[in-house]
Amino acid sequence: MPQDVPGLVARAREGGSRAVARLISLVEGASPLLREVMAALAPLTGNAYVIGLTGSPGVGKSTCTSALVSAYRATGRRVAVLAVDPSSPFSGGALLGDRVRMSEHASDPGVYIRSMATRGHLGGLAWAAPQAVRVLDAAGFDVIVVETVGVGQSEVEIASQADTSVVLLAPGMGDGIQAAKAGILEIGDVYVVNKADRDGADATARELNHMLGLGEARAPGDWRPPIVRTVAARAQGIDELVAAVEKHRAWMAEHGVLTARRARRAAHEVETIAVTALRERIGDLHGDRRLESLAVEVAAGALDPYTAADKLIAGLTHG
Amino acid sequence: MPQDVPGLVARAREGGSRAVARLISLVEGASPLLREVMAALAPLTGNAYVIGLTGSPGVGKSTCTSALVSAYRATGRRVAVLAVDPSSPFSGGALLGDRVRMSEHASDPGVYIRSMATRGHLGGLAWAAPQAVRVLDAAGFDVIVVETVGVGQSEVEIASQADTSVVLLAPGMGDGIQAAKAGILEIGDVYVVNKADRDGADATARELNHMLGLGEARAPGDWRPPIVRTVAARAQGIDELVAAVEKHRAWMAEHGVLTARRARRAAHEVETIAVTALRERIGDLHGDRRLESLAVEVAAGALDPYTAADKLIAGLTHG
Numbered sequence: 331m332p333q334d335v336p337g338l339v340a341r342a343r344e345g346g347s348r349a350v351a352r353l354i355s356l357v358e359g360a361s362p363l364l365r366e367v368m369a370a371l372a373p374l375t376g377n378a379y380v381i382g383l384t385g386s387p388g389v390g391k392s393t394c395t396s397a398l399v400s401a402y403r404a405t406g407r408r409v410a411v412l413a414v415d416p417s418s419p420f421s422g423g424a425l426l427g428d429r430v431r432m433s434e435h436a437s438d439p440g441v442y443i444r445s446m447a448t449r450g451h452l453g454g455l456a457w458a459a460p461q462a463v464r465v466l467d468a469a470g471f472d473v474i475v476v477e478t479v480g481v482g483q484s485e486v487e488i489a490s491q492a493d494t495s496v497v498l499l500a501p502g503m504g505d506g507i508q509a510a511k512a513g514i515l516e517i518g519d520v521y522v523v524n525k526a527d528r529d530g531a532d533a534t535a536r537e538l539n540h541m542l543g544l545g546e547a548r549a550p551g552d553w554r555p556p557i558v559r560t561v562a563a564r565a566q567g568i569d570e571l572v573a574a575v576e577k578h579r580a581w582m583a584e585h586g587v588l589t590a591r592r593a594r595r596a597a598h599e600v601e602t603i604a605v606t607a608l609r610e611r612i613g614d615l616h617g618d619r620r621l622e623s624l625a626v627e628v629a630a631g632a633l634d635p636y637t638a639a640d641k642l643i644a645g646l647t648h649g
Numbered sequence: 650m651p652q653d654v655p656g657l658v659a660r661a662r663e664g665g666s667r668a669v670a671r672l673i674s675l676v677e678g679a680s681p682l683l684r685e686v687m688a689a690l691a692p693l694t695g696n697a698y699v700i701g702l703t704g705s706p707g708v709g710k711s712t713c714t715s716a717l718v719s720a721y722r723a724t725g726r727r728v729a730v731l732a733v734d735p736s737s738p739f740s741g742g743a744l745l746g747d748r749v750r751m752s753e754h755a756s757d758p759g760v761y762i763r764s765m766a767t768r769g770h771l772g773g774l775a776w777a778a779p780q781a782v783r784v785l786d787a788a789g790f791d792v793i794v795v796e797t798v799g800v801g802q803s804e805v806e807i808a809s810q811a812d813t814s815v816v817l818l819a820p821g822m823g824d825g826i827q828a829a830k831a832g833i834l835e836i837g838d839v840y841v842v843n844k845a846d847r848d849g850a851d852a853t854a855r856e857l858n859h860m861l862g863l864g865e866a867r868a869p870g871d872w873r874p875p876i877v878r879t880v881a882a883r884a885q886g887i888d889e890l891v892a893a894v895e896k897h898r899a900w901m902a903e904h905g906v907l908t909a910r911r912a913r914r915a916a917h918e919v920e921t922i923a924v925t926a927l928r929e930r931i932g933d934l935h936g937d938r939r940l941e942s943l944a945v946e947v948a949a950g951a952l953d954p955y956t957a958a959d960k961l962i963a964g965l966t967h968g
Contacts, residue, residue, distance in 0.1 A: 365955045372953040387706055387800065454802050461954075481706065482801015483773050589948070596954065597944035601931060604958035604965075608927050612920060625916035629908070634691035635780075635915065636684045639923035646923075 335363055339370045342469045345408075347442055353465045354444055357458050364461065374468035376592070378410075381473065381575060382492030384480040384514055389500040390524040394562040394571075395477050399435055401565075401572045407472040412462055413445040414455055414478045414488060442471065453606035455484045460491065460599040480514040490517035491595045493588060494578045496571070498522045499538060501530030515541055518555050520574045526559035526567065535559065553581055612646055620645055654682055658689045661788045664727075666761055672784045673763055676777050683780065693787035695911070697729075700792065700894060701811030703799040703833055708819040709843040713881040713890075714796050718754055720884075720891045726791035731781055732764040733774055733797045733807060761790065772925035774803045779810065779918040799833040809836040810914045812907065813897045815890070817841045818857060820849030834860055837874050839893045845878035845886065854878065872900055931965055939964055 341349035356363055381398070385391050395411055402409045435441040446455070446462055459476065466474045476492060478485040489495055497518035521542070523535050535557055539545060548554055556574045560567030582588035612621065624641060627633035660668035675682055700717070704710050714730055721728045754760040765774070765781055778795065785793050795811060797804040808814055816837035840861070842854045854876055858864060867873055875893045879886030901907035931940065943960060946952035 365953075368953040368955050372947070373950050376948065376950045464954075479800050481798050482804050484802040485800075592948040593941070593944045596947035596957075597940050600943055600947055600954050600957040600961060601928065601940060603954050604931065604961045605924055605928050607958060607962060608965075609920065609924050612923065621916050621920060622912070624919055625912045628691070628915035628919055629695065629911040631692050631695045634684075634687040635783075635919050635922050636687050638915075638919040639926060642919060642923045643926060646927075 335366045335370060339367065339374075339468070342465065343374060345439070345470060347439075350442060350465060350469045351444065353469075354446075354462050357461045357465065358446065360453075360458075368461065368464065371464055371468040374470075375464055376467065378463075378467040378471050378474045379494075379579065380463060380467075380492045381475045382489035382495040382517075383475055383477045383498065384486060384489035384495070384517075385498030385500075385522075385524075386480050386514075389480075389498045390562050391477055391479075391498055394498060394522065394524055394560065394568075395475050396435065397560075397562045397565045397568040398475060398571065399441055401568050402473045403435075403438065403440055408440045408442075408470065409473045409475065410442040410466040410469075410471040411444065412459065412466065412474060412476045413443070414459055414476065414485065442466070442469075453602055453609075455488060456598075457602050457606050459488045460595070460602070464599075483513075486513050486517065489514070491598060493582070493591065494519045494575050496520045496522060496575065498524050499534055500525040501528045501534045518542075519553065519578045520571070521555055521557045522560055522567075522571060523557060524560050524562050527561050531559065551585065553578065553587075608646070612642060654685045654689060658686065658693075658787070661784065662693060664758070664789060666758075669761060669784060669788045670763065672788075673765070673781050676780045676784065677765065679772075679777075687780065687783065690783055690787040693789075694783055695786065697782075697786040697790050697793045698813075698898065699782060699786075699811045700794045701808035701814040701836075702794055702796045702817065703805065703808035703814070703836075704817030704819075704841075704843075705799050705833075708799075708817045709881050710796055710798075710817055713817060713841065713843055713879065713887075714794050715754065716879075716881045716884050716887040717794060717890065718760055720887050721792050722754075722757065722759055727759045727761075727789060728792045728794065729761040729785040729788075729790040730763065731778065731785065731793060731795045732762070733778055733795065733804065761785070761788075772921055772928075774807060775917075776921050776925050778807045779914070779921070802832075805832050805836065808833070810917060812901070812910065813838045813894050815839045815841060815894065817843050818853055819844040820847045820853045837861075838872065838897045839890070840874055840876045841879055841886075841890060842876060843879050843881050846880050850878065870904065872897065872906075927965070931961060 338349050338352055342353055353367060356367060383391055383395055383398075392413070395413075399409045399411060435443060444462070446458060463474055463476060476488060478489045480486060480489070480497065489497075495517045497514050497520070499521065500523070515538075521538055523531055523538065525531070538557055542555060544554060544557070556577075558567055558571045558574050560571055562568065579588070582591065621642060624633065624638040628635050628638050657668050657671055661672055672686060675686060702710055702714055702717075711732075714732075718728045718730060754762060763781070765777060782793055782795060795807060797808045799805060799808065799816065808816075814836045816833050816839070818840065819842070834857075840857055842850055842857065844850070857876055861874060863873060863876070875896075877886055877890045877893050879890055881887065898907070901910065940961060943952065943957040947954050947957050
């Protein structure tokens with residue numbers, strides 16, 4: 331396939347799903363063409379609304395994502411899903427029922443669904459996910475749902491970089507505690523108790539309310555994360571979830587928070603690209619041998635890792 | 650508490666669990682004292698055997714870790730557990746039954762159990778976990794079990810940096826596929842089908858055997874990861890698991906693989922410290938304002954993130 335970047339970008343901009351797929355594959359493969367791609371895309375970005383959706387395995391993230399897609403499609407919006415969750419049916423690990431449930435979107439040209447795999451790349455998910463979002467944004471999607479599993483440092487961080495971060499829980503003993511320990515209770519703008527028709531949904535909502543300190547007084551104008559109850563498999567509560575997301579969006583716009591949040595996200599993206607480039611330079615500069623010989627000394631106890639890191643950096647910045 | 654590094658190191662070396670705890674807290678807090686600590690510890694390291702233990706939530710990692718601790722204690726070895734798994738009972742999110750099960754180790758001075766929390770620190774788990782292992786190694790533990798949840802890029806990577814990586818699965822539909830997608834099937838030196846008394850254990854073992862290509866021919870001398878069946882809650886199969894780990898250890902020693910693997914681990918550790926230091930420098934050099942102003946341009950679509958990263962790096966290495 332010829333690597334015609336301007337052509338690819340133009341076709342992606344026109345909504346060509348194959349061009350979008352090709353651009354995201356360039357991200358996954360950390361292609362050297364990405365510089366040119368991102369330069370071409372930059373003026374086209376900033377229009378999509380990015381929703382992060384995360385939660386422990388089994389809480390129903392993909393079902394909820396699928397229902398969200400339907401709800402936004404019903405309002406005419408073009409929707410993209412980026413699944414960086416290995417347990418997501420969108421990324422191929424689904425049981426049959428899940429696949430059937432989401433196949434409803436397969437023939438809809440206003441929906442684009444993509445899973446990400448970046449194992450092995452130096453910068454990993456933190457490097458790749460924002461660039462994939464950038465592609466989808468430039469391709470004209472109105473809403474981008476980034477689904478990540480709410481376990482794992484990188485994954486929780488990606489979910490926290492959205493315009494609105496939605497955190498899902500489901501009734502179950504200790505679920506709230508696990509969520510708290512995974513750090514996802516710190517990042518939600520909207521909380522969802524999914525599978526709300528099950529026993530324990532009230533207890534989960536109460537526990538969540540307590541852990542989030544939602545009963546406590548807040549400064550006027552502060553955002554108070556709502557708790558929405560859904561049964562995503564039957565699309566119950568999804569309109570309320572969309573309403574909660576839209577309310578958060580309106581609140582951010584009103585308080586100037588959206589611009590600040592997007593600048594913070596861009597800062598994170600730029601920093602990750604810079605750090606990854608520096609890591610590559612560490613590898614290149616010494617043909618990896620400098621690091622290797624330092625590592626042998628460290629492994630033998632002859633050198634501590636900080637002194638070794640100093641030597642590595644000295645070679646990098648003065649070499 | 651006075652920050653007497655030589656005293657702390659000496660007390661940790663004598664097996665003082667409070668001194669060990671204090672040193673690991675310095676790691677968690679990314680203390681500036683760590684340079685001095687790691688310099689003092691370096692000559693004392695390299696004696697512990699590091700076992701990584703990972704698997705999806707619910708497969709019984711902590712129960713298995715606890716049983717491993719008992720088995721190694723029965724042979725007189727001092728054992729440390731580092732739990733970087735937010736769902737681990739060792740790290741505080743346990744149900745009552747789990748807590749009771751592991752309390753057997755609480756009064757044993759030959760066992761040290763510690764959970765890690767590093768949220769918020771720049772280098773994260775990849776930065777902190779190896780340094781905590783270094784502390785435990787220098788403190789004279791013979792065996793260090795690093796338990797991580799097998800979901801999440803950083804977490805799987807940490808488990809892969811062990812001397813022997815043990816990957817746990819449990820019977821359940823689709824579990825093998827999920828494990829494969831999370832990347833943990835690529836890192837195991839020893840595989841465990843836990844809860845092997847349950848229906849589906851044979852199917853899981855067969856599936857695993859197939860996915861790992863264990864039936865295929867290998868070069869003579871290649872390591873063929875064994876699949877061990879355990880019922881960790883009843884300590885069944887744990888002796889076989891220990892035997893499999895020890896067999897892998899002996900194989901590595903015989904083939905010179907252990908030294909190479911430890912050098913690779915040290916290289917990863919040094920690189921992570923260097924990259925984290927460079928990230929701190931990015932922040933310090935410009936008082937964060939350079940990054941912020943670049944990010945505002947990127948968020949507005951006026952600049953692409955690669956060009957912004959170039960400008961950031963230029964300021965770093967020539968500034």
